[in-house]
Amino acid sequence: MVAPAFTEDVVRALASAESFARGRHCLRIGAVSKLTRRGDFMAAQVEGSSFVPYEVTIELHHKGVTATRCSCPYEWGGTCKHVVAVLLKYIEAPGEIVVRPAPEEIIRGLDREALADLLIRRAAQDPGLVTWLEAELATGAPGTAEGSARRTAVEREPIRRQAEALLSGRHSTRKAWDYVDPVADENGFAALLEKARPFLEVGDGRNALNILEPAGEALVAAWSEQADWDETLHELFPALGQMFAEAALMADLSPEERDDLMVRLDVWQGMLDEYGLDGHLQVGIDALEQGWDEIGLKEVLAGEGSTWPILGKSDWTGERLTEARLRVLDTGGQVEAFLNLARAAGLHGDFTAMQIRQGRIADAIAHAQARFRSSGEAFNLCRLLKERGHIEAALELAHWGLTLNQDHDRSYETIILARWLRETAGLLGARDLALAAARAAFEASLSLEDFRKAETLAGPDWRDLRARLLQGLMTADHSHDRIEILLEEGMIDEAVRATETREMHLYGSSEILLRLAGAAHASHLEWVIEITERMATDIVEAGRSGQYELAARWLEKAALAYDAAGRFEEWTEKLDALIQRHRRKHKLRPLLKALRGAPPVILIGDP
Numbered sequence: 001m002v003a004p005a006f007t008e009d010v011v012r013a014l015a016s017a018e019s020f021a022r023g024r025h026c027l028r029i030g031a032v033s034k035l036t037r038r039g040d041f042m043a044a045q046v047e048g049s050s051f052v053p054y055e056v057t058i059e060l061h062h063k064g065v066t067a068t069r070c071s072c073p074y075e076w077g078g079t080c081k082h083v084v085a086v087l088l089k090y091i092e093a094p095g096e097i098v099v100r101p102a103p104e105e106i107i108r109g110l111d112r113e114a115l116a117d118l119l120i121r122r123a124a125q126d127p128g129l130v131t132w133l134e135a136e137l138a139t140g141a142p143g144t145a146e147g148s149a150r151r152t153a154v155e156r157e158p159i160r161r162q163a164e165a166l167l168s169g170r171h172s173t174r175k176a177w178d179y180v181d182p183v184a185d186e187n188g189f190a191a192l193l194e195k196a197r198p199f200l201e202v203g204d205g206r207n208a209l210n211i212l213e214p215a216g217e218a219l220v221a222a223w224s225e226q227a228d229w230d231e232t233l234h235e236l237f238p239a240l241g242q243m244f245a246e247a248a249l250m251a252d253l254s255p256e257e258r259d260d261l262m263v264r265l266d267v268w269q270g271m272l273d274e275y276g277l278d279g280h281l282q283v284g285i286d287a288l289e290q291g292w293d294e295i296g297l298k299e300v301l302a303g304e305g306s307t308w309p310i311l312g313k314s315d316w317t318g319e320r321l322t323e324a325r326l327r328v329l330d331t332g333g334q335v336e337a338f339l340n341l342a343r344a345a346g347l348h349g350d351f352t353a354m355q356i357r358q359g360r361i362a363d364a365i366a367h368a369q370a371r372f373r374s375s376g377e378a379f380n381l382c383r384l385l386k387e388r389g390h391i392e393a394a395l396e397l398a399h400w401g402l403t404l405n406q407d408h409d410r411s412y413e414t415i416i417l418a419r420w421l422r423e424t425a426g427l428l429g430a431r432d433l434a435l436a437a438a439r440a441a442f443e444a445s446l447s448l449e450d451f452r453k454a455e456t457l458a459g460p461d462w463r464d465l466r467a468r469l470l471q472g473l474m475t476a477d478h479s480h481d482r483i484e485i486l487l488e489e490g491m492i493d494e495a496v497r498a499t500e501t502r503e504m505h506l507y508g509s510s511e512i513l514l515r516l517a518g519a520a521h522a523s524h525l526e527w528v529i530e531i532t533e534r535m536a537t538d539i540v541e542a543g544r545s546g547q548y549e550l551a552a553r554w555l556e557k558a559a560l561a562y563d564a565a566g567r568f569e570e571w572t573e574k575l576d577a578l579i580q581r582h583r584r585k586h587k588l589r590p591l592l593k594a595l596r597g598a599p600p601v602i603l604i605g606d607p
Helices: 008-014 017-028 081-092 103-107 112-125 127-139 156-168 186-201 205-226 233-250 255-273 282-290 297-301 316-331 335-344 348-357 361-371 375-387 391-401 408-427 431-445 448-475 482-488 492-498 503-507 510-519 525-542 545-564 568-581 589-593
Strands: 032-038 041-046 054-061 064-070 098-100 173-175 180-182
Touching: 008 017, 008 064, 008 081, 008 448, 017 081, 032 081, 041 081, 054 081, 064 081, 112 127, 127 156, 127 186, 156 186, 156 205, 186 205, 186 233, 186 316, 205 233, 205 255, 233 255, 233 282, 233 316, 255 282, 282 316, 297 335, 316 335, 335 348, 348 361, 348 375, 361 375, 361 391, 375 391, 375 408, 391 408, 391 431, 408 431, 408 448, 431 448, 448 482, 482 492, 482 510, 492 510, 510 525, 510 545, 525 545, 545 568, 545 589, 568 589
Parallel strands: 032 098
Antiparallel strands: 032 041, 041 054, 054 064, 173 180
């Protein structure tokens, strides 16, 4: 078994702190099973709150994780605990993963007749396979560069059938608590829309429309039926509208065809307006109506105008139309027109990216330093410079970019750029630059991960840098990892003071606070008594039965603290009262009774 190409830090970055901790617990209790790998894809089952195990699939890359999916309903940011558990299992016990041949290896030796027989037999069991095959064959011959040298029109009917099948959930089901519910295959539909992309990239707008129109018709119809309970299907409309705009701008449509399509899109947008999806397809309508004839546009494309739009202000739809025009100009190789429009529209990221692609490196950097206002813009350009082999220029621009957008609302952009510079400079041996980036990353994120990265890079200089970073940590308004960092650095007094703020409820996870309660046992007994009782009481009074074991752990800490303070009889009375008060909570009662008697023995390293 090939060892994973990523570490636990990568898994932490994919999930929230709570999901990571819960994923670790899932792994510890043996919830992960049937873990197999086929090529770049890994699958497993993870036991959870559902009657049936959750299905986890992970797409791997030679440098890490490309995509993850789980059948659980989690949707609160980052990957769920089930995905975390599977990834941790892969890291910690790669030898336990069953490796099976990838699909391409299985079919490689089959001749045409055998492969056809397999498809036919599978199609008899899976009606969705037939519509999928029709759509695949309609949009491009397998094994060729789709959209290139296409001499025939894409057939619309197979696209329509496949779109309807995907959106109806006809061949897909979602397992729930006690029923099976058809669900739209949104990922499959998004992939169907992407079939238009190769045609857009070669300037074949007409064939792109042959895909987009039947797909769009099916999407509008499906969404209008599901609008009252839709959660994510509507997210497909902006991409659909954008591709319609690009196709309309490059397709050689007759006036009648243009008017017919404009009316169709206008009707669809009217249906969407009824449910609050204002303007999602409007960019396509505007592209059909205005094309390249908007007042003042020709002058801007020729470099004779300094501002676009000519009134100097654009709404969301206008900005999207400008983006579509830039993509079409790029596809058509109209470099100077692209640069003129991007500059006039204030799209300095697009402008400098095109300059770099044209080899105008010095001009691009000068323009960036004059016009960029955010670290995000700098990051995108730095990556492009690195990809093009201009490493030194990328490092210099990244270092400069760290001085941009110091406001808290966009600090995430600074974090991304600083981490990129830290890793890139570190690999190239530019220690001073890497260390400066490490400091910037921590000052923007205040995360334990960035704190440890700075420690590793600092080496003998860590003492001075540590003091500076901790000073910033203590004076910051908010920090998700503040308590954990202080705890790991042995700053118990400071960590205890941090819990006296509202921040504890926002960012202090139970596991971290339990560790702190253990570490503060010898020096802050009254605080330990107060926090352990409060945390346990919050759980018990709210009747959160799934956390009763956690409440018992808090009460164990309370028992130790009462005993150390010479107040064990008081603890016993409180515990008896608690048992009596919650005697009807059958899941809680045995946990409380187990706390009777002598206080538990505190072990070295006990959290």
